[in-house]
Amino acid sequence: MNGAERGELERLRDAVSDLIGFGFEADRIVQLGVALWPRVQELGLSGFDAYISRLRAPEHRAAETTAVGSLLTVTETYFHRSYDQIVAFLDQVAEPAARSRRLRILSAGCASGEEPYTLAIALRERFPDIERWDVEIVGFDLNALMLKKAEEGRYSAWSLRALPPELKKKYFRKVERSYELLPAARSMVKFLHQNLVEPGVWPFEGFEADAIFCRNVLMYFSPDVMKTVVTRLTSSLRKGGYLFLGHAEALRGITQDYQLCHTHETFYYQKRPSEQERTEGREESEQKDSTAAAPAASETISWFEAIHAASERVMALAKRGELEGAPPSSLFTATLGKEKLAEVLALMEKERFSEALRLMEALSPEAKEEPEALLLFAVLMTNRGNIEAAETACEKLLARDDLNAGAHYLKALCLEHSGDEEGAREHDSIAAHLDPTLAMPRLHAGLLAKRAGDLLTAQSELTRALGLLAREEPSRLVLFGGGFSRESLTSLCRTELARMGERFE
Numbered sequence: 001m002n003g004a005e006r007g008e009l010e011r012l013r014d015a016v017s018d019l020i021g022f023g024f025e026a027d028r029i030v031q032l033g034v035a036l037w038p039r040v041q042e043l044g045l046s047g048f049d050a051y052i053s054r055l056r057a058p059e060h061r062a063a064e065t066t067a068v069g070s071l072l073t074v075t076e077t078y079f080h081r082s083y084d085q086i087v088a089f090l091d092q093v094a095e096p097a098a099r100s101r102r103l104r105i106l107s108a109g110c111a112s113g114e115e116p117y118t119l120a121i122a123l124r125e126r127f128p129d130i131e132r133w134d135v136e137i138v139g140f141d142l143n144a145l146m147l148k149k150a151e152e153g154r155y156s157a158w159s160l161r162a163l164p165p166e167l168k169k170k171y172f173r174k175v176e177r178s179y180e181l182l183p184a185a186r187s188m189v190k191f192l193h194q195n196l197v198e199p200g201v202w203p204f205e206g207f208e209a210d211a212i213f214c215r216n217v218l219m220y221f222s223p224d225v226m227k228t229v230v231t232r233l234t235s236s237l238r239k240g241g242y243l244f245l246g247h248a249e250a251l252r253g254i255t256q257d258y259q260l261c262h263t264h265e266t267f268y269y270q271k272r273p274s275e276q277e278r279t280e281g282r283e284e285s286e287q288k289d290s291t292a293a294a295p296a297a298s299e300t301i302s303w304f305e306a307i308h309a310a311s312e313r314v315m316a317l318a319k320r321g322e323l324e325g326a327p328p329s330s331l332f333t334a335t336l337g338k339e340k341l342a343e344v345l346a347l348m349e350k351e352r353f354s355e356a357l358r359l360m361e362a363l364s365p366e367a368k369e370e371p372e373a374l375l376l377f378a379v380l381m382t383n384r385g386n387i388e389a390a391e392t393a394c395e396k397l398l399a400r401d402d403l404n405a406g407a408h409y410l411k412a413l414c415l416e417h418s419g420d421e422e423g424a425r426e427h428d429s430i431a432a433h434l435d436p437t438l439a440m441p442r443l444h445a446g447l448l449a450k451r452a453g454d455l456l457t458a459q460s461e462l463t464r465a466l467g468l469l470a471r472e473e474p475s476r477l478v479l480f481g482g483g484f485s486r487e488s489l490t491s492l493c494r495t496e497l498a499r500m501g502e503r504f505e
């Protein structure tokens, strides 16, 4: 590809991003060209530059949004997809709404409608009096062809594959080889052609939704677009309302407006109260912190203790200089100052924990309360074996930023130490959900599962940890590796897996 062709593809990528928000890495722009070329041919245009002009012309915007959307998105969806989340919705959102009998729900990126219709069926099944409720379920998508299918309400057996047979019988009528949704559930859902990133056009401002489902949509967007889209969704959600995302999507690094919920073996988010209410809550929780009783000591040797023991002797095994030039961990924002952060990390890497701590202690009272400082302090306290101080720092950090994966991991270590292995597993699983690239929660979860005799989970977690360790950022290993080098941690995973292999035989 010559420079002119690359330039043309880059302009195409920018036009597509402006139209529907999709992000394309530099190494994928050729694929973008391949995907959109059929559309250029279908329109009889001379090439991409002509197509770019069309993409930018207001009169073609709606048609091209659908065309580009259909060529670039996967519209795969089905009834009862990730049903754990639907049950969480029924219990956490719909049950409390039974008092007022009022519910507002958005299905953002609803494709051919299976998601909002699943909600309608689930509500009918749970609440026999739903006809007397004031319910509004709105599904929207940028793909007009999918919306047409949604409005027709006719589905293949494949779309109904996860639906229990009794519900299929009760809510559908067989028409030739398709299944037609009956009016009872169908009439509960309205559809709208709406692009989540259309500039200036957002009809759901102040919609006061009780729940928004935006599953398997955000993954297409660049981080900046994702922020804009989440801000829009937030403006449509009532305070305390819930946001359900796909399994591979998380709000880490996108917004602080939500707290993570983990129930029904699934994850979702709840919109936080206003800043003022949050500050009041914080003051209350700080008072609680200061009076919290010390956790009971565990009889078993925990990973926390192993870290404490190792932090003084094994750090020397970590490759010296590995940290040099490495970017500060992505778990940090720049507020504490990259230099100060790098200084503390460099001291930690050289096992100079006391100096690192002194550096932290010299921070101003305000700087000490910043999330970055709290996280570093929690790490230092963990390495020193000071569980109480580590846990207090974690609690404070999570009260400010409960989407902080590192804090959840450190909390898991503290809980394991105090004998609460179930709590530890929960926090490891939250950390892994919030940052699927973080190796240590996987490793820790693997060791916990092995100790509990759950060898299948142990094997799967340690295998994932092994893969992640190979790519883990050096600075994050210094922070969370507990004083062990990448090689030591890798070898630990391998040894544990090999031992289990023997036991499985």
Ligand SMILES: C[S@@+](CC[C@H](N)C(=O)[O-])C[C@H]1O[C@@H](n2cnc3c(N)ncnc32)[C@H](O)[C@@H]1O
Pocket (backbone or CB within 6 Å): 020, 021, 069, 073, 074, 075, 076, 077, 078, 081, 108, 109, 110, 111, 112, 115, 140, 141, 142, 143, 146, 194, 195, 196, 197, 214, 215, 216, 217, 220, 246
């Ligand atoms: C994989 S489907 C997800 C369907 C359903 N939410 C689910 O999880 O089963 C993704 C849908 O998001 C829609 N989508 C992608 N970008 C969008 C945007 N900017 N505005 C509205 N819808 C969008 C696509 O058209 C597609 O139908």
